[in-house]
Amino acid sequence: MATLVLTTVGSIVGGPIGGAIGAVLGQQIDQRWLAPKRHGPRLGELGLQTSSYGQPLPKLFGRMRVAGTVIWATDLREQRHRTGGSKGRPRTTTYSYSASFAVALSARPVRAVHRIWADGKLLRGAAGDWKSETGFRLYLGGEGQAIDPLIASVEGIGETPAYRGLAYALFEDFQLADYGNRIPSLTFEVEADEGAVSLGAIAADLSAGAMEGDTSAALEGFAATGDSVRGVIETLARAMPISVRDDGTRLLITDIADAPVNLSADEIGASADGRRGDRMTIERGATTALPDEVAIVYYEPARDYQAGLQRARRGGPGRRVERIELPAALAVGRAKAAAERRLMDMWAARERTGVRLSWRHLALRPGQRARVGGGAAMRVTGWTLDRMVLDLKLAGMAGGNLGQSAAPGGGVLEPDRPHGPTRMALLDLPPLEATVSTVPHIWVAAAGTMPGWRRAALSYSLNGGTSWEDIGPTAAPAIMGTTDTILPPGAVALIDEVGTVDVTLANTDMILTGRDDAALINGANLAMIGAELIQFGRADPLGGRRYRLSRLLRGRRGTEPAMTSHAAGEGFTLIEAETLLPIELPAGAIGGRVDVMAIGVGDATPVMASATIGASALRPPPPVHLRMDAAVIRWTRRSRNGWSWIDGADAPLGEEAERYRLVIAPSVGNTRTVELSQPFYAYGAAERAADGAAEAPWLDVSVRQIGLGGASDAAIATLTV
Incomplete structure (x- = not known):
């Protein structure tokens, strides 16, 4: 053209x-x-990140989602984290990797970068929040662009270009754990010009002013690629209602809706020799050469710039299809209207008319509209001046306004949920597995106050923060919250059908569900409130993030001593193995303090938590069934390795030796403390007399089992002599 x-x-x-x-x-x-090679932009060139030499970079206009080109990268950086090593839990070493790299975005300056996707998942949200940990710098592509300090530190200042005129993004220590320890394929929502951009502005920029235009035709975004400005303009002209013509010095892009030039019947039929020639020639093209369908492929901003397709059909079998790949962001209704107009224009252009006019009509240009003898408006497609006679070629045009009603495609949109700040709890848990621990642990549960939270990096200190040791990322997000009411005292033997407790969870994505008795027996719905482990059979939603828990099993895993010390506002954590990260601590740290620091991508400052190292996993649970039978005080031991129901057999000892500390305080007389290796003690007449307790009607008795990590909580009872 x-x-x-x-x-x-x-x-x-x-x-x-x-x-x-x-x-x-x-x-x-x-x-x-306007290079004669008509290799214009294509849709697929924007979908996959590349790093090939010689790869053409797009010139971006408006707002577009594009894949970049990696122009610089470091080797992967490896970090090691060691965990485990206790009995039944082998020491493991985990590795995490990060990389630094630069991605070119546009071969002309841009204004901003908004959302970023990595392997199709949001890496950066619309609010500028990050979903994974990385450093980030954006270079807009201006002529005064500075050298990036990281690239300069690696390559040397004299070997580092500033990439002026090229917009690019620099990622520093990008954490690769979420992406298979490799650099993911990144796509960027780039804003090059504020708001929609007109086709005239695109043409003027690409042609360095050799083309101009004042047209209402505009795109939300456009990526110009290929090896020809001509190819770019022709691609746009196929899909958008514009006219291209020259004014003698430059090409002009205008709306097709310009008023047509009226040519009266008396003006046509001029000839060079003064004789009257043919007034008008009319040709009609064959329908077999025309498409029955036009399909326009484009990007839909409303669907995160996923590729959309809108069709226009004439009816019939629809076997001849013209497909237009338009690497532009376009509203669905406008894409539908563009397909309809293209199809109508092509069929209307079957009608081709030739007229011969006087040289006085030299002002007419190809691309303008003309009306011959009061007929329908037609487009001037050819112009020849021979011996002062102007020979015009005209083609029919579609008329009327086209509707813009169309349904967008489906597709799965990546939810844009801010990461939000981290919430963390340190739990001193009794054994939760079939094996017993030999070293103390603190368990870390973490989540976020917003649904988009994913994880945080952890480190701990045993010396009040003087030094810190990294322990890697948190486990999967836990279900956490706080209690709104006070959990009342209860009993450990039966399901509590009366007591309830209300909890508010940390974010709206967290849910609690009830479980039947069979599931409870198998350990379902285990939760820690304060220092007590409970199970709940019902979880009734109260609206928002609140639930009422009932049908409670209390004092699980030997935590019944904590049943009487509850308050409102205590921490609530659902105990699930995949959401808990154990921190292995040295045996000498028992009784001391551990400080844990978490830093997530949504945390403005580190999140801190502290706990006393009580070593609950190393201490046996308190004995039960404390009683007196024929002057013999008896009890039943429990085991930190014996929570499963065993028919006809005692629970395993779970300790290196069986040891107890018994304290007898008679109502009259002196207190007696004894160390034992069996679960009974004869407190007969001679022993009572020696303690001055022969006349005592009752005894206050407590017994503790002594284990690897110290003594259990006491089993306490008042026994009648």
Whole structure:
């Protein structure tokens, strides 16, 4: 199209004699900035991140989602984290990796980068929040662009370009754990010009001012690629209602809706020899050469810039299809209207008319509209001046306004949920597995106050923060919250059908569900409130993030001593193995303090928590069934390795030796403390007399089992002599 139009410029400037010279001149201009190779932009070039030498970079206009080109990268950086090593839990070493790299975005300056996707998942949200940990710097592509300090530190200042005129993003220590320890394929929502951009502005920028335009046709975004400005403009002209014509010095892009030039019947039929020639020639093209369907492929901003397709059909079998790949962001209704207009224009252009006019109509240009003898408006497609006679070629045009009603495609949109700050709890848990621990542990549960939270990096200190040891990332997000009411005292033997407790969870994505008795027996719905482990059979939603828990099993895993010390506002954590991270601590740390620091991508400052190292996993649970039978005080031991129901057998000892500390305080007389290796003690008449307790009607008795990590909580009872 451009070659045809520019050829006419020579005829206008040099007249009939200079027409040939003008044609040559027009061809030279065409080769200079409208390259004759018509390789325009394509949709697929924007979908996959590349790093190949010679890869063309797009020039971005408006707001687009594009894949970048990696232009610089470091080797992967490896970090090691060691965990485990206790009995039944082998020491393991985990590795995490990060990388630093730069990604080119646009071969012309941009204004901003908004959302970023990594392997199709949001890495950065619309609010500028990050979903994974990384350093980030954006270079807008201005001519005063500075050298990046990281690239300069690696390559040397003298070897580091500033990439002026090239917009690019720099990622520093990008954490790769979420992406298989590799650099993911990144796509960026880039804002190059504020708001929609007109086709005239695109053409003027790409042609360095050799094309201009004042048109209402605009795109939300466009990525110009390929090896030809001509190819870009032709791609746009196929899909958008614009007209391209020359004014003698430059090409003009205008709306097709320009008022047509009226040509009366008396004006047509001019000839060079003064004789009256054919007034008008009319041709009609074959329908077999025309498509029955036009399909436009584009990007839909409302669907995170996923590829959309809108069709226009004439009816019939629809076997001939013209497919237009438009690498532009476009509203669905406008894409539908563009497909309809393209199809109608192609069929209307079957009607081709030729007229011969006087040289006085030299102002007409290809691309303008004309009306011959009061007929329908037609588009000027050809222009020849021979011996002062103007020979015009015209083609039919579609008329009327086109509707813009269309349904967008489906597709799965990546939810944009801010990461939010971290919430953390340190739990001193009794054994939760079939094996017993030999070293103390503190368990870390973490979640976020917003649903988008994923994880945080952890480190701990045993010396009050003087030094810290990294322990890697948190486990999967836990279900956490706080109690709104006080958990009342209860009993450990039966399901509590009366007591309830209300809890508020940390974020709206967390849910609690009830479980039946069989599931409870198998350990379902185990939760820690304060220092007590409970199980709940019902979880009734109260609205928002609140639940009422009932049908409670109390004092689980030997935590019944904590049943009477509850308060409102205590921490609530659902105990699930995949959401808990154990921190292995040295045996000498028992009784001391551990400080844990968490830093997530949504935390403005580190989140701190502290706990006393009580070593609950190393201490046996308190004995039960404390009683007196024929002057013999008896009890039943429990085991930190014996929570499963065993028919006809005692629970395993779970300790290196069986040891107890018994304290007898008679109502009258002296207190007696004894160390034992069996679960009974004869407190007969001789022992009572020695303690001055012969007349005592009752005894206050407590017994503790002594284990690897110290003594259990006491089993306490008042026994009648």
